[in-house]
Amino acid sequence: MLIGIVGKPSAGKSQFLNAACMTSVKTADYPFTTIEPNLGTAYVRHKCLCKELNVKDNPRNSICINGTRLIPISLLDVAGLVPDAWKGRGLGNKFLDDLRRADALIHVVDASGSLDDEGRPVDAGSWDPVKDIEFLEKEITMWLLQIIKRDWSKLSRTAVMCKKSFLDILSERVAGLGITKSHILSACNRIRINIDKADKWSEEEIYRFVDQLRNLSKPMVLALNKIDKPTAKNHVDKLIKIFPNAIPVCALAEYFLRQLAEKNIIKYIPGGGEFNILKPEVLSENDKKILERIKTDILEVYGSTGVQQVLDKVVFEVLGLIAVYPVEDVKNYCDHNNLVLPDVYLVPKGTTARQLAYMIHTDLGDGFIYAVDGRTKQRLAENYELKNGDLIKIVSAKSLK
Ligand SMILES: Nc1nc2c(ncn2[C@@H]2O[C@H](COP(=O)(O)OP(=O)(O)OP(=O)(O)O)[C@@H](O)[C@H]2O)c(=O)[nH]1
Ligand SMILES: [Mg+2]
Numbered sequence: 001m002l003i004g005i006v007g008k009p010s011a012g013k014s015q016f017l018n019a020a021c022m023t024s025v026k027t028a029d030y031p032f033t034t035i036e037p038n039l040g041t042a043y044v045r046h047k048c049l050c051k052e053l054n055v056k057d058n059p060r061n062s063i064c065i066n067g068t069r070l071i072p073i074s075l076l077d078v079a080g081l082v083p084d085a086w087k088g089r090g091l092g093n094k095f096l097d098d099l100r101r102a103d104a105l106i107h108v109v110d111a112s113g114s115l116d117d118e119g120r121p122v123d124a125g126s127w128d129p130v131k132d133i134e135f136l137e138k139e140i141t142m143w144l145l146q147i148i149k150r151d152w153s154k155l156s157r158t159a160v161m162c163k164k165s166f167l168d169i170l171s172e173r174v175a176g177l178g179i180t181k182s183h184i185l186s187a188c189n190r191i192r193i194n195i196d197k198a199d200k201w202s203e204e205e206i207y208r209f210v211d212q213l214r215n216l217s218k219p220m221v222l223a224l225n226k227i228d229k230p231t232a233k234n235h236v237d238k239l240i241k242i243f244p245n246a247i248p249v250c251a252l253a254e255y256f257l258r259q260l261a262e263k264n265i266i267k268y269i270p271g272g273g274e275f276n277i278l279k280p281e282v283l284s285e286n287d288k289k290i291l292e293r294i295k296t297d298i299l300e301v302y303g304s305t306g307v308q309q310v311l312d313k314v315v316f317e318v319l320g321l322i323a324v325y326p327v328e329d330v331k332n333y334c335d336h337n338n339l340v341l342p343d344v345y346l347v348p349k350g351t352t353a354r355q356l357a358y359m360i361h362t363d364l365g366d367g368f369i370y371a372v373d374g375r376t377k378q379r380l381a382e383n384y385e386l387k388n389g390d391l392i393k394i395v396s397a398k399s400l401k
Helices: 013-021 092-098 129-150 152-161 166-177 181-190 195-200 203-217 232-242 251-262 285-302 307-318 353-360 362-366
Strands: 002-006 038-047 063-065 068-077 104-110 220-225 321-326 345-348 368-373 391-396
Touching: 002 013, 002 307, 013 038, 013 068, 013 104, 013 220, 013 251, 013 307, 038 307, 092 129, 104 129, 104 307, 129 152, 129 166, 129 203, 129 220, 129 232, 152 166, 152 195, 166 181, 166 195, 181 195, 181 203, 220 232, 220 307, 251 285, 251 307, 307 321, 321 353, 345 353, 353 362, 353 368, 353 391, 362 368, 362 391
Parallel strands: 002 068, 002 104, 104 220, 321 391
Antiparallel strands: 038 068, 063 068, 321 345, 368 391
16 A cells, blocks of 8 residues: 655645654755655554453554554655656656555645645745646546557557457556556446547546546545645635545654653654643643644644644545454454454455455465355355445465464
């Protein structure tokens, strides 16, 4: 699972990565601080089954804190995007190429409206962040369009001449961009266009098709960053009306809170709406002032710093993934090493029991006989569609031991 962090220069992408992953990537208030992409590990939250089953778990591929399972995902912070990046402006296509493997995107927006479209400072509040959102989507669509159109007529001619389906030919061509056959079919459905007549599509139809492909293969969540700045509130209120799924964020505050929490100076759970000071004696006067501001200007106004909410939203709402817990022993909920609830898998809605078996190990999938519901102990067929929070045993002719 790879999520790309995108946005114009100085919007706070690297700060978001640092807050989400506790990395220490360089951040600065001049454009193009980041050139090479930075990778980090963040966590999404899922209600662990340990409380419900009343067991002490031994997580292996994830972490459990007081009944909340933290599941790792990868975040990629890339260079800033400026208008016409797809033509090579700024750092141009290099950064777009870094995003090829991304399953979804987080668009970090400067919601305080204090930077122009190239990340240069302007009068506080004077820049309309709506423009950033429109331009970024267009840039990514244009980048995809450029790649896809390069061979378009050749591909469609080959399809006609070789009597091969255009769908097959195109999906092979775009596999490296993280675009699947089902993305292509859904894009055609959405704009009611026939893939078999692709050789006759107009320029405008191709653009609309690619724009849908972007939307489906790189779905995006808006992180309205820098809500600690006084000019942000008006912009945020307006943006939320236009983009109801956008989330107000303060990456800087989240980073500050997590750093103090790591040192046990405060008690703070990422995503939470409050913190408690545990060691006031080690806090400087300035730290105390910052904490007070975070409390009054961010947590009490917006409910949280928003960083964790963005991550959970990308994974569980936008990508629509569910979390399932495979075990080998449904009596003790453990694997063959007696580890209780060792793993949790993030899988797309609609994943079947057999597909899960393949995700765990090819042998388990090949030898699949049936699955067992760990709660009811009932047998489940190979085409059983997994539900969020399922506890599953796979019975296979090929054992993994
Ligand atoms: N007030 C405030 N400043 C922030 C916040 N997030 C980031 N910044 C500041 O904004 C500036 C740019 O942050 P970066 O994280 O370097 O921005 P970027 O988007 O990675 O920029 P490039 O790598 O140049 O594209 C830095 O001075 C950060 O400290 C925030 O939530 N609030
Ligand atoms: Mg950066």
